[in-house]
Amino acid sequence: MNSGRLRDNLLCNPIGGNGTKNSAQPTPYARDNSTTHVCVSPLTVTVMVSLMLTPLHLTILIVPSSFSLFSALTVTSDLFRLDLARSETFPANRFHTDKKAYWRDRQFVALPPPTEAARLELELGKELGAGGTGVVHTARVVNQNSNATIPSQVVVKFARLNHCRNLAREAWIYERMANLTELNGTVVPHCYGFFTAKLPECYWTSSDDDDVYGYDYLGNNDHSSHPKYPWMFRSYDENRDCDDTLDDDRLFAPLEDPEGEKRRFKDQSPWNKWIPDPNDPLIAVLVMDKGGPAYTLEDEQDRDVRWDIELLLQDFQLAGIGHGDFRMCNLVRAPPQTTMCSFHKVVHQWNVIDFNRSWVVDLKREKRRNYAAALIKPMYPGSYFHN
Secondary structure, eight states, X not given: OOHHHHHHHHHHSOBOTTSSBTOOOOOSOOOTTEEEEEEETTTEEEEEEEEOSSSXXXXXXXXXXXXXXXXXXXXXXXXXXXXXXXXXXXOOOEEETTTTEXXXXXXXXXXXXXXXXXXXXXXXXXXXXXXXXXXXXXEEEEEEOSSSOOOSEEEEEEEOTTOHHHHHHHHHHHHHHHHHSSOBTTTBOOEEEEEEEEOOGGGTOOTTSOOTTOTTOOSSTTOOSSOSSTTSOOTTOOOXXXXXXXXXXXXXXXXXXXXXXXXXXXXXXXXXXXXXXXXXOEEEEEEEEOOOOBOOHXXXXXXXXXXXXXXXXXXXXXXXXXXXXXXXXGEEEOOTTOOOBTTTTBOOSEEEOOOTTOEEOOGGGOSOHHHHHHHHSOOSSSHHHHO
């Protein structure tokens, strides 16, 4: 089946919780002593049903997503030690495809961060790369006290001091994928949470450096593009006193009763009007599975690779997530622990990363689903992809 026909099929047919059409529900009448395992999103819920005809006994075990495993994080290196706590993410406004505009939506919310979950301790490794929002380092898992098994090597994405809000938005996309879709661990790396902390004063300045928010503050004397600490500015950074404007940062009519709003949608988020404070700097990080090398022009010559990319982009269509920055550097080889895609019944060989420019559509509420899905899928391959 070609990619266009497969896409039309998935958009025109209802999809069950496990990614198949009209998913069958477990029946209460079956052979004695049988056991059924059913996995359901948004939470990974394993239902073990002991079918003894009469009566029916249910034991339900709630297993948190990777995004909810940890409430505390410690990152150490030769130069610093940071203790961080899980933080609330920054939800997006809903993109309305008929009007091609963003709308305030109380169903697009941030979940309360876990406060009594496990602790993760990491030792920072080498820098893998830097972008507009921050810098990514490898990290070794020194200790973790959750019941889950996670890889011994992960990556940590540090926001630069003026881009914490931007990283909080990317974290919300990962949170949404982990809890409302089956993309987490199949077409995107597992994300282990979004953490923040006030920057300790001992890391603000040193005898050889300027002020932490000074325009020339690069962390060393030769104005290298690799500063002393990963959260510090790079030589190419501009507008250091504010974060980047997001596509859904538009003005709406004031809320009638802002104090009465309990849902943490965009307007009510503490990140909505956040600006960096040079007198009280904030550190923000994401922790994720470590992927492999980025996509190259050589990879594009392989038909199997191109087909795999088409399939994983269909998964994003089904989830209603538009990437917004689909380039070669944001497509990496999938981590070894990648799991089978429940819709395509394959283990994808590639994963997509870097979601701070993403936008979200609620396909269930769109009048023209095919049109909405067509807007989501980036042109692949195309000139923008090659940038």
